[in-house]
Amino acid sequence: MEEGNTIAKRAGSRLCCLCNERKPALKRPKTLEQICRDCFYNVFEEEIHQVIVGNHLFKAGERVAIGASGGKDSTVLAYVMSELNRRHNYGLDLFLLSVDEGITGYRDDSLETVKRNEVQYGLPLKIVSYKDLYGWTMDEIVKVIGLKNNCTFCGVFRRQALDRGAAYLKVDKLVTGHNADDIAETVLLNILRGDVARLSRCTSITTGEDGPIPRCKPFKYTYEKEIVIYPCSDCKIFNQNHTYAYFKKLDYFSTECIYSPNAYRGFAREFIKDLERMRPRAIVDIIKSGENFRISTSTKMPEQGTCERCGYISSQKWCKACVLLEGLNRGLPKLGIGRSRFLENSNDNRKEAKRNDGDRSIESKQCGSLDF
């Protein structure tokens, strides 16, 4: 081997763009800069701090719950929030909030990770479960509805579950680890589905300000690649050998949900990843396009009201969670999926009642009222 040349080439004749001292460890997709590990940590953390401050996400003294699944985004979020809170004196009371959907072999493992995070970061943890809230675990739901549309149930239920948990903790805000890739995917999904109402909201960094608990996404402009790599060679606290933020050696759980392979979002995700390979800026550019959509004044938009059954915010008579739950409890798993969304149409669904699994009548738990 031409040792001399190869070594020089591999060692990188270039140095980090920012400090000009150290060897680069990563090429940032957002800027195409080649930067070293230390500069990356600084830039990563500083950018998120600027997003938090620039968008006025928090006020001093607020109680904030971090939606924590044990996966890479929420683990990094918990770490970074706790670090920035300390470093920049945000004055926030932070909590970890986790949802147990009841998926054996997936969620039970990732919850172990969150429990470790509770200890590692010193943040109090609250876990809410579908079983307690709705009377159904995802495993039970999938047995009834099959492997299609399960993400619809899970997503709708999770949203409410987080709000319940947040209300229990009496927090002022909820933060989630949605990253730039996620938001770009959502923009595309909403375009593909013609969901104009969601399209108009999905790029907002804070949502639900007129609802029970506002929620925000500090990672809105953070690339998934950077979240995974966010390394730290001299981080002494977390010595686990998982990737984190591969560099930071943070402890997180990484497997795909066993029920997700058929999710529609998967297609948007593949597409976004292919786009990123060609032109990495495409992700933030899609978000920018999304932020600048304006809805035509002649488009009819849904009005926000409250669910008649449980009081949760809803644009229909019943909120989606109540509709889905009703469907499950009456043995009409298609209720709320597809065209007939209203309970008034249940006449049409009588034919489907023949598909009833027979003895599947778990007493339907009321969604309960949210005391706000």
Place this chain on the structure above:
Amino acid sequence: MHLTLEFGGGLELLCDSVKIHNVDVELKKGLEKLTMKDLLAWVRTNLIKERPEMFMKGDTVRPGVLVLVNDCDWELSGQLETTLQEKDVVVFISTLHGG
């Protein structure tokens, strides 16, 4: 050539749930160098036991899989053209899972 390969982010499930592999890769006859392109082909044949499409797409890794050679992003060293040396550590991390 002796190398250490690590699989993370769920990719280990494609290799019998083993995260770290210490391997000995034979160089192709007549060639002195081993490139990442050669290594990927080798991995696909020898280590990936199921669903190879989760790991590779065409000649390169599936979009969404990060590759680090000695803790450095392979985008810095030429991606598929990166040359490997004895005792190098190559890490493959999938980003394609929930957070």
